[in-house]
Amino acid sequence: MCGIVGLYLKNPALESQLGELFEPMLLEMTQRGPDSTGFAVYRDPAPAGALKLVLQNPDLSFDWAHVAAALTEQFKVDVDFRRDHTHCLVRLPVAEADLRAWLAAEPRPFTVVSIGQHIEIYKEVGLPIDVANAFNLKGLRGSHAIGHTRMATESAVTTAGSHPFSTGSDLCLVHNGSLSNHNRLRRKLEKAGAVFRTENDSEVAAQYLDVQMQQGATLSQALTRALGDLDGFYTFTIGTSDGFAVLRDPIACKPAVLAETDDWVAMSSEYRALARLPGVKHAKLWEPEPATVYVWGGERAGAGH
Amino acid sequence: MSKEQVFDLTTHTVRDLNQALHGLNGATSGPDFKVLNAQGDHALAVGIDAPVKVEIDGHVGYYCAGMNKHASVTIHGNAGTGLAENIMSGVVRLKGNASQAAAATGRGGLVIIEGDASARCGISMKGVDIVVQGSVGHMSAFMAQRGRLVVCGNAGAALGDSLYEAEIYVRGTVADLGADCEAKEMTPEHLAALDELLKRAEMPYPASEFRRYGSARKLYHFNIDNADAY
Numbered sequence: 465m466c467g468i469v470g471l472y473l474k475n476p477a478l479e480s481q482l483g484e485l486f487e488p489m490l491l492e493m494t495q496r497g498p499d500s501t502g503f504a505v506y507r508d509p510a511p512a513g514a515l516k517l518v519l520q521n522p523d524l525s526f527d528w529a530h531v532a533a534a535l536t537e538q539f540k541v542d543v544d545f546r547r548d549h550t551h552c553l554v555r556l557p558v559a560e561a562d563l564r565a566w567l568a569a570e571p572r573p574f575t576v577v578s579i580g581q582h583i584e585i586y587k588e589v590g591l592p593i594d595v596a597n598a599f600n601l602k603g604l605r606g607s608h609a610i611g612h613t614r615m616a617t618e619s620a621v622t623t624a625g626s627h628p629f630s631t632g633s634d635l636c637l638v639h640n641g642s643l644s645n646h647n648r649l650r651r652k653l654e655k656a657g658a659v660f661r662t663e664n665d666s667e668v669a670a671q672y673l674d675v676q677m678q679q680g681a682t683l684s685q686a687l688t689r690a691l692g693d694l695d696g697f698y699t700f701t702i703g704t705s706d707g708f709a710v711l712r713d714p715i716a717c718k719p720a721v722l723a724e725t726d727d728w729v730a731m732s733s734e735y736r737a738l739a740r741l742p743g744v745k746h747a748k749l750w751e752p753e754p755a756t757v758y759v760w761g762g763e764r765a766g767a768g769h
Numbered sequence: 770m771s772k773e774q775v776f777d778l779t780t781h782t783v784r785d786l787n788q789a790l791h792g793l794n795g796a797t798s799g800p801d802f803k804v805l806n807a808q809g810d811h812a813l814a815v816g817i818d819a820p821v822k823v824e825i826d827g828h829v830g831y832y833c834a835g836m837n838k839h840a841s842v843t844i845h846g847n848a849g850t851g852l853a854e855n856i857m858s859g860v861v862r863l864k865g866n867a868s869q870a871a872a873a874t875g876r877g878g879l880v881i882i883e884g885d886a887s888a889r890c891g892i893s894m895k896g897v898d899i900v901v902q903g904s905v906g907h908m909s910a911f912m913a914q915r916g917r918l919v920v921c922g923n924a925g926a927a928l929g930d931s932l933y934e935a936e937i938y939v940r941g942t943v944a945d946l947g948a949d950c951e952a953k954e955m956t957p958e959h960l961a962a963l964d965e966l967l968k969r970a971e972m973p974y975p976a977s978e979f980r981r982y983g984s985a986r987k988l989y990h991f992n993i994d995n996a997d998a999y
Contacts, residue, residue, distance in 0.1 A: 716888055716907075719850060719868065734849060735828050736809030749828075749847065751868055751887050754907065 466640040467493025467613040467733045468627075468720075470701040471741075472708035472760055475727040476607070482507070483604035485741060487596050489730070490611040492737040494592045497613030500626035501595035502587025504636040504703055507606030510581045514557040515633075518577040518584050520550055520623060528552040531574065538566055549598040550623075551577060551586055560633055568659070575624055575661070580634030582607075582705040587626040610703045612638040619664045629667045631658070632674035634705040639666035640718045640733060641697035649693065669694060673702065683707045683762035691755055699752075701731050707762015716754035723747040729760050777805040778827075783813060790840075794818035807846065814842050820859070834861045837878060853880045856897050869906070872899045875916065881970045888925065891918045894935055900970035910937050911947065919966060921974055929982055933989060937982040938963055940974055949988040953981045 469489040473479055482505065490503060510516045519531065532543040535556055544555040552574075556563075560579065567576060578585035586599040592613050596602065612627035619625045628636040643649075646665035649672060654660070658671045672693065676686035683704055690711065699718040702709040710731050712720055723730045723738050725747045730738050738744055752758055776786040786804060793799040799821040807813060807827030814823050815832055817840040825833070828846040835854040842853075847865035856875040863871075866884035873889070875897025882890075885903035889911055896915040904922035911927070913935035923941035930947020936959070937950070946952075963976040 716869075721868075734809055734830060735847065736811075736830055739808035739828070751866070754888070 465496045465615040466627075467496030467737070468611070468638045468640050468699065468701050468731070469493055469733070469737050470608070470610040470638075470703070470708060470710070470729075470731040472608040472729040473727070474729065474760075478727055479507075479607055480605050482606045482609055483600075483602045485728075486604075486609045486611065487602045488740050489732060489737040490596060490601070490613065491592050492739075493611075493613040493733060496733055497615040498591055499616055499621045500587065500589045500614040500623070501592040501612070502585060502614075502626045502628055502638075503596075503599075503601060503609055503611035504578065504583055504585045504628045504630065505604050505606045505609045506582040506634075506703060506705065507584065507604065508582075509705075510555055511557075513559070514555060515560060515563060515579060515581060516584060517554045517563070517579045518586065519552045519554060519574040520577050521552075521574045522550055522623070524550065526552075526574070528554075531572075535566075548586065548600075550588060551599070553584060578630045578636065579632075580630070580705065583630060583634045583636060583703070585628055585630055585636060587612075587628065588623055589621055589626065608703055608708050610636060610638055610701050610708075618642055619662065624662050625664050627666060628703075629662075629664065629670040631661075631667065631671045632678065635670065635674055635677065635702065637666065637670040637673065637700055637702045639669060640699045641713070643668060643694055643696035643698065645695040665696070669698070669700065677704075683709055684757055684759045687711045687757040687759070691757075699733070704762045708760045709762060710752050710758040712752055712754050712756070714755040720752050721749070722752050722758065723749045773801045773803055775803045775805065778808065778810060779806045783810050786813065787815060790814060790817050790819075790821070790823070793821060807844075809849065811849070814840070817842070817859075828865070837861060847884070852882075853878075853897075856880060866903070867901075872897050875899070877916075879966075879969065885922065891916075891935070894918065898966055900966065900972060902972060904941065907944070908947065910935055910950075913937075917963075917966065919963065919970075919972075919979070921972055929984070931988060932982075932984040934984060938976075938979040939982065940979045943982070946982065949985045950982055951985045953983045955979070955981045 532545040535543045627638040630636040643665040646668040673686045699720045700711045725743045796819045802823040804825040809830045811830035813833045815835040818838040820839040823842045825844045830849040832851040834842040838857040840859045843862045848867045850868045852871040853861040856878045858878040860879045862881040867886040870889045871886045872880040873892045879898045882901045886905045888906035890905040890909040892911045894913045894916045898917045900919045907925035910918045910929045912931045914933040917936045919938045921940045924943045926944040927947035929950030932950045960976045
């Protein structure tokens, strides 16, 4: 099973209410995925030349100051960090390639959850209500959010195996379904330089889109290519710095509902997650067609980067 | 007729509603039911076995009016997966659009969808009549065994794939036919029966505007020419 939800605000006046609108959507999908929960929020962008990264360590008293000090020493810059439950949001002016090189240079005592200028991902094993409370989802402001409630089928119930998956900068993906050609695709992507953190099939889909966009594709072009290269069952919702997209495989076994008003676009596995959005009664409401790319924003080539 | 029973789902649970309906199972009459503020809840009005009238306001989730017997259920909204799944008899009328597998495995009765139905409408139907005013998605009437699927709009890909003995009528276009489904002659008997069904469903189209499809019967009979293969 699994539940997925996404909310993309078209009206910036609603940005202060993003968490308030989005949290009930995620919680409504508890029955579809009670084992792990995660969400990505796009907000509060880092200035040009700077990055935000979200790191995770299960130890609630983990010494994040030590990590910040190591980053300061390495890059000779001011590093801002804020602990948030098991996660830590770090901001620093650094080039992404240099940061990734530092992260890869030796084993680090934390997991990288997201890197980008806009994106922050928070995810944990546990019920949606517990994870939402742990990270104060309700209070979050931002332009768009994507969430996932997981009922694991293929890989382990771990924080790393939870969604959303983000492999590149600012792009994230949530997935309901299972891919059947992910092993072959993984080897192909590894040859193209992709580095995988998990055995999860959904991470392969995220990497796939990321590689396409690194090669210059727009979000919409990357998704059109995905229809040819990904085999299996999927309903995806994808976020980039300025874009929001939904894609279903040609058989479309996995459910999806879209709703749109002048103020927002919302996606969910089931209508009930949308039922409390303001103006939903007069929203355009439809089931996305199989093998059809739906994109809002995100038309800059390589906009994930 | 006793007083109408109202279940507002902002104050009542789905279980309250379904238990009240099940309390009438086997009865020969009962009150009318009005369900307010459905917000995509699953399993509304499932398993009724009495000739009652149920009106639901709002969008419904999965399996609404599933296994229905005798009741007349009308939904003023859209429906999630498996509307009227395994319906036995009675009438289910949906004013909006239906998600996947509407009227799946239905054994009898009538399901009317005034909007569109998405993929696999009437999958494995076994005697139900389904009338869709709009269009149906891909793989509709997949492995259908008995009953009629009437599509007033267009049909998606692989219509009637691996069909047994159900009848399919389409007024608009068919993206393509599934394995072993073929166009059939519309006889006067079929026209008269379809006309009666369209009238019962309150559809404003004459039967003459529809084409009929059915099984070529090549997949499910053993072909004696293949006997040498064993």
